[in-house]
Amino acid sequence: MKTISKYYNYLASDSLYGNSIYLMLSTAIMAFFGFFFWIINARLFTPEQVGIATTLISVMTLISSFSLLGLGNGLIRYLPTSERKNKKINTAFTLVGLTSIIITIIYLLFIKIISPSLLFVRENVFFSLLFIIFIAFTSLANLSENIFIAYRSSLYVLLKNTIFSIIKIVLPIFLISLGAYGIFASVGIAMAISFLLSVGFLVRKFNYLIKLIVDTDVVKRIFKFSLGNYAAGFIGGLPAMVLPILITNSIGAKFSAYFYMDMMIINFLYIIPMATSQSLFAEGSYGEMELKTHLKKAIKIISLILIPAIILTLSLGKYVLLAFGRSYSNEGVILLQLLTVSVIFNSINYIIGAIFRIKNMVKELIILGFVNSCLVLFLYMVLIKYGLFGVGIAWMLGQVITSVVSIIMLVKSKYE
Template sequence: MTEPRTAPPTPTPTALVAGPTAAGAQGPIDTRRSLGAVVRSGVAAVFPRDPLLRNGHLLAISSLVSSALGSIFWVLATHWYDDEVVGLSYSALSMTLLLASIGQLNLSDFLVRFVPSAGHHTRRLILLCYAVSAVVSSLVAIGFLLLVPRVAPGLDFLLTPVTAACFVAATAGYAVFVMQDGALTAVRRPGWVVAENVVFACVKMGLLGVGAALALFSGILLSWVGALAVSLLVANYVLLRRAVPDHVRVSTEARRPARALRYAAADYVGSLFRMAAYTVVPLLVLNSLGAEQSAYFSLAWIVGYVLYLIARNLGSSLVVEAVSSPERLVEHTMRMLRHTGLLLGAGIVLVAALAPQILSLFGPEYAEHGTTLLRLLALSALPNILVSLAIDVWRARRRLRWAVGVQIAMCVLVLGLTKLLLPTLGITGAGVAWLVTMCLLAAPLVIWRARWLTTGSRRSS
């Protein structure tokens, strides 16, 4: 069931039987061989043998599949639940993502950076990260629930015993879910990242229907908890029983991470600010504009965020390859920059052009209120390509001071501008905040690109 580390072409039955043909061979055999060659060429174009682009493509496909199925989930939610429940549930799940990011200590990126060279330490490293993140995430979620009456009174529905238990379980489970993506990426099994996201989405939609049929107010949250449990079991069976043994078998080295705690601490600080920028905005919208406007914002953000997620996933492939070939980091970075620019450039144009049609899938009111917001978010994804890639370059080189600084600036600018603009521009203000922030961060990276995109090998924390 496991994938090979590279993608050698698979012989077709025609090639196995026919072999080289003599002059005058039958036409149908030549036709079948030609079609086979065309198919193999197409597969090679989408999944090239180069692991940098092949793994990056698979991770990008995972983002697209996850977002497409996630959009279907929210389409169903908007039809089966009223707007207030959708808005409150999305805000609660946004807090789950934020708290999971806090609790998992950014160990997903830590695994991406250090598992490729861990050798026989791989399984122990993964399980240790799982245990630490699950415990810390649970404690963080419990602490948030205690503070709900003061910091998020709109989420007081989480305080019932069953819903509170599901919220804590969802936070801990999502922390491990994110880390298993990092572990699968690090052992070069991104195809299983796609598979686990499909499992998660399909189970989640099935349970959503059950919750709606039973008229459960917390049906959306409960569907996430059940889907996380199923996907964690499936993905970790593949990871720990198959992918990790294969990775250990082909590893040429087995190094314990040097200065691991220092790296993890600095990377964690940066990730907290980055994820706060992503996940606190929905809470600002809820507190400032109410549950209905929060629903309109949330569905536009779900669509726009996929463009950010693709850039980040492609960057994860860059980090994995940089561990094995640090001398080729600049070369890989330039290739990834061109590749991501072409890939996301087309996606940005499509999303901006089709924004009303995309949002109308959730209902006409979503298109009416969220079209301008979605277009602004799509445009902001273009400068984000450079910002995200620069952060990954600094992470690969362990120059984390710059990476942390950029992520702090992102958080401060996005949250500050959003809070300032929401009262006057409504949810469109959040889109303006993201576009302005990304442009302000990308501009100095272009002007002073020689300071971060160099062949130097000096490391810092």
Template sequence: MSVGEMVAGRVRSVRREMGNPLYRNAYALMLNTVVNSGFGLLYWVFAARVFSTEDVGRGNAMVNLMMLISVLTSLNFGQALIRFLPTAGRDSRSLVRLAYGVSAAMAVVGSAAVMTYCHLAYAPGDPLHVSPGFAAWFVVSTAAWSLFNLQDQVLTGLRSAMWVVLENGVYGVVKLGLLVVVAFTSVSDGVFTSWSAPVIALLVPFTLLISRRLLPRHTAETADRDDAGAPDRATLARYMGGDYLGQVFNQAMSSFLPVLVVMTISQAASAYLLPAQTVFLAMSMLSMAITSALVVEGSRNPAHAHVFARAVLRRICLLVWPASLVIALAAPLLLWFYGPQYVENSTTLLQLLMASMFPRVIVTMWMTKSRLANRTFPLAVQQLVHCAIVLGGIPLFAPMLGVDAVGWMWFAGELVLAIVFLPSVVRWLRRPVPPHPPGDGGPAGPDGPDPLDRDDDTRPIGGPEARTHEFPRVRD
């Protein structure tokens, strides 16, 4: 075989894979994670060089406060959209409106309460004191940030995740450019302004894209499904209740972890935790990006969800695991950019967190399986157990292990959960493939034809229930 034929074959293979919505959305969401992480790093590096330490500190505090309020007041509507929007049919628009309305209203109430407290409880000159004008801008920004994040989930649920990459890429460029502009002006709270203003500007075009193009097309494609329609309010409330409780435990652990390290070890140890935790969160987001695409396709075709899961697991093993191994081996080199003290004190911690990515894959697959079954309260229990292992174990082992105790406890928590969930995940993945109806596929293997193994991405993905929702060709 000539080189040209090999290249042509590889191109056909890539085009075939990207023509499948499962893989296309998964790779798009992974790329979005890389784009967000890259622009975030550039933003804070530049901010540290052109703003004073005090301005960066206040800006960082306000940005993180805004994101925390947004997470806690969104009620985890984003995960509900990923789960239920793919099959909402004619109820798609009303489901999106409900998510937007509730999340924005809760964000306004929560941020207004926090800003009132900051204005009244702190004296002028204190880093956390806010003027009425800034408080109003903060409230608007928090509501906009909640909607901005929900748009990512809407685009994912509509199988249009490539727009998520574009949206966040444009946001990263505009945010960085605005930071340069405000650095040479007298704009107060320039860091927070440059972070939040582009969000408000981008809401309009992407809202129009979703409401006028993507939602109508999605409604037309899914309206005739047998299971089309949004879930009833009770089902939606149960799903969001368990998922939100788990999110609270997860957010509490992430937010309280640096504080606990300061309390039980030292301030310096909290600094050594920062780069390792940042890299680990980015890697975790890669796995979650892939499984978000799995939830979308599994919702549209529940009979073949486990087949999609097998395909996704193979790609996680080929992408996330090798990347984690490379980062673990290169940890001293990566930490060298922070300084020799970080190389000495953070290397083992980063390596342990990367090692925990291996059992975490099992946990992530179990979480995906639970979401597809609408069983979210076990997710809250899982997050609570992990939180208890990590936060409870650090004070016990920190006197012996120092900051490495964080890595050991995180790895132990993931390993324990993976061992518990492994049998359930294996049973799910090993289910036989439902047979195609006569004439609807090629020769069946031991498990029947694989619905992902198709040359034509417009064919049904298998089973009688799949004939009403074909994989559309890419039109965006």
């Protein structure tokens, strides 16, 4: 027992290990509660309603990601050494909030063309207003996590997302009369509360003062880096965000639901490289002198946790899917296995991406994001005739080729 306690204290005292673990726990809790959230919804709603809800949530994720403008990574990179932290934070919050509102309104205006199955949202004024509000809060809540990471205080990300997950899982039963929109509203309400909680943490623990401003000096300081990261992150994240929409439009909403549940399970695995690479990025932003040491730690912790997790998912994935219903297991198990294998290559991309951010190699980040998205979406169009199996092959091949390209680019950069 003393050995375990001593080992825990060692991990907690190391900033990279400690913050990586908090971020992993945060995402694990979200995925765990999310798992039961979708089990509840699968029992309360039809597959078609679940499919529409996953499409709504995907749209919210897409717009909120677009609205971040790369400022999350900009804050991680420049907030640690800044003497005007509040100005940077307030400028980022203001820009992200306004951008999300504008983009959501534009989306609603063209929803009949972009997502005809979601036209009911625009036809209901109440739904439309809430749609705008929920997406704005989601964008701001996501940005707040980057602020805590920049402060190397990921414990608050864990607290925020735990509250979010608990609230989210309780709400669907009270909103069942809203159908698919009830599922979406459950996520939106929980996200709004979690953002307000984040602001409370910032005010109480980090002397944050709320003010709606756009400081031009701040924008000039971090704009180039943020814009490059924005482009790289948005382009690279397109497949995960748009595939549910494409699947709904091409082979049906129920297949979008099967894909979404598989991706939700895979998020348990993505926790590991994603959290570790974020902590690596934060540590490197305080100084590059120890980058090699931090990199070794990052590879070590990913390997120790990810390999057993992959083996477990490959072995037990089909049984986990049964919790949603037999159709989810029968239709989704092969896709789940393909996505599981691809996490190995995603890990390489995450770590190299963190190194590129630390070294301000924005061009390389954009190239990697472009390569990944083009590959996955092109292969999707070629292989969708094979159903979800084709989607899985497209995803896996995209990650494999992107990881090879990223390694080549990293090696090449050392000789320039």
